[in-house]
Amino acid sequence: MSIYGWLLSVGLILGGIIGMIDIIARKNAAIAEKIKSFEEYFSYVGVVILGIGIWNAIYIPQYITGIAQYPVYYIAIIVAVISGIVLGLLLGAGIAHHFSAVEDLVKKISEKLVIVKIPFSIAGIIAGLYLVIATLLNLQF
Numbered sequence: 001m002s003i004y005g006w007l008l009s010v011g012l013i014l015g016g017i018i019g020m021i022d023i024i025a026r027k028n029a030a031i032a033e034k035i036k037s038f039e040e041y042f043s044y045v046g047v048v049i050l051g052i053g054i055w056n057a058i059y060i061p062q063y064i065t066g067i068a069q070y071p072v073y074y075i076a077i078i079v080a081v082i083s084g085i086v087l088g089l090l091l092g093a094g095i096a097h098h099f100s101a102v103e104d105l106v107k108k109i110s111e112k113l114v115i116v117k118i119p120f121s122i123a124g125i126i127a128g129l130y131l132v133i134a135t136l137l138n139l140q141f
Contacts, residue, residue: 001135004052005077008084009135011049012128015087018042019121043094050088056081073139076130083124090117 001009025032060081066074093110133139 001131004055005131005135007048008052008056008080009128009131011045011052012080012084012087012124013132015045015049015084015091016121016123016125016128018045018091019087019117019124023118040094042091044092046088046091046093047095048088049084050092053081053084053088057085072130073134076127076134079123080127080131083120083127086113086116086120087124089113090120 021035025035056077060078063074063077063081066077090110090113093106
């Protein structure tokens with residue numbers, strides 16, 4: 001796996017956890033307070049995931065042809081790329097306040113995508129973990 005693959009996999013695991021923080025914070029107020037101190041960094045994680053997801057999206061035709069040889073592995077990569085783009089948009093929306101020209105557009109998009117935040121967070125964590133484990137153990141099936 002390339003450096004971009006590693007960044008996407010680890011970024012998806014981290015981004016998926018960040019995407020699930022809303023659920024965690026609702027159940028435990030003490031954790032919610034600690035999380036607030038890190039919230040400003042969540043947007044930067046989202047921008048990195050988005051950038052790497054878009055970069056890897058260029059290779060989706062190659063991944064689709066790879067499904068014939070290693071179906072689970074390449075389906076996980078495609079899921080990782082799509083999850084990376086969606087999670088990147090959702091998490092990176094906080095940076096839009098620096099650019100007032102697109103802030104309203106980003107807010108509208110984020111509001112529409114928030115209903116898919118938890119499913120894409122779960123898919124991102126699973127795909128990221130699978131890709132890390134498959135690469136470390138040299139498993140491609």
